[in-house]
Amino acid sequence: MKEISLHILDIMQNSVTANADLIELIVIEDEENDILSFSVKDNGKGMSEELLASVTDPFTTGRTTRKVGLGIPLLKHACELTGGGISIKSKLGEGTLITASFVYSNIDRQPLGNMSETMHQLITSFEDVDFIYSHKVGDKEFFVDTREFKKILGGVSFKENSVSLWILEYLKEGEAELYN
Numbered sequence: 001m002k003e004i005s006l007h008i009l010d011i012m013q014n015s016v017t018a019n020a021d022l023i024e025l026i027v028i029e030d031e032e033n034d035i036l037s038f039s040v041k042d043n044g045k046g047m048s049e050e051l052l053a054s055v056t057d058p059f060t061t062g063r064t065t066r067k068v069g070l071g072i073p074l075l076k077h078a079c080e081l082t083g084g085g086i087s088i089k090s091k092l093g094e095g096t097l098i099t100a101s102f103v104y105s106n107i108d109r110q111p112l113g114n115m116s117e118t119m120h121q122l123i124t125s126f127e128d129v130d131f132i133y134s135h136k137v138g139d140k141e142f143f144v145d146t147r148e149f150k151k152i153l154g155g156v157s158f159k160e161n162s163v164s165l166w167i168l169e170y171l172k173e174g175e176a177e178l179y180n
């Protein structure tokens with residue numbers, strides 16, 4: 001994967017697949033401490049200890065019968081290439097928290113990618129899921145809670161063209177402010 005936003009998309013899609021209806025993403029660009037990190041917290045079905053062990057360390061068993069995919073191992077690899085890593089906390093029936101950190105200045109760190117398009121895609125594709133999104137760059141923060149959008153829209157779909165466009169513009173402007 002070329003961009004961190006694609007990992008974020010994959011990790012958040014896992015949360016949707018796990019039937020979460022509230023997913024919280026926090027992205028922190030902390031150049032001062034040389035860390036770029038993100039965390040995804042969901043209230044989905046969670047993982048058993050056995051599954052948790054196999055997703056974090058998928059290649060150690062030597063078996064070829066593994067049924068899980070590559071989303072998490074790819075993220076782990078990308079983090080570790082920079083000197084960072086991932087941590088996963090999960091409880092069956094409660095939810096999952098995945099944190100990924102990258103060494104900001106490392107030559108192998110992927111660019112963050114397009115966060116406004118990533119969030120727009122998630123928000124408009126999975127309307128029944130509520131998203132909380134916080135993006136911090138240094139001292140600045142952009143914060144979105146789609147439950148606020150829903151209150152304002154009073155039942156109008158995020159897929160409605162004008163609404164979808166408005167959400168995209170809102171995200172783009174918020175993101176742009178972070179780098180001003």
Ligand SMILES: Nc1ncnc2c1ncn2[C@@H]1O[C@H](COP(=O)(O)OP(=O)(O)OP(=O)(O)O)[C@@H](O)[C@H]1O
Pocket residue numbers: 010014015018042044045046047051055067068069070071072073095096
């Ligand atoms: N947030 C989550 N909640 C519950 N289970 C999860 C969560 N994230 C991952 N899992 C479990 O871990 C497995 C591995 O996830 P991973 O993203 O590595 O692969 P995948 O989603 O199965 O396939 P791929 O991402 O390659 O399409 C998932 O199949 C799922 O069983």
Ligand SMILES: [Mg+2]
Pocket residue numbers: 010011013014069070071072
């Ligand atoms: Mg996946």
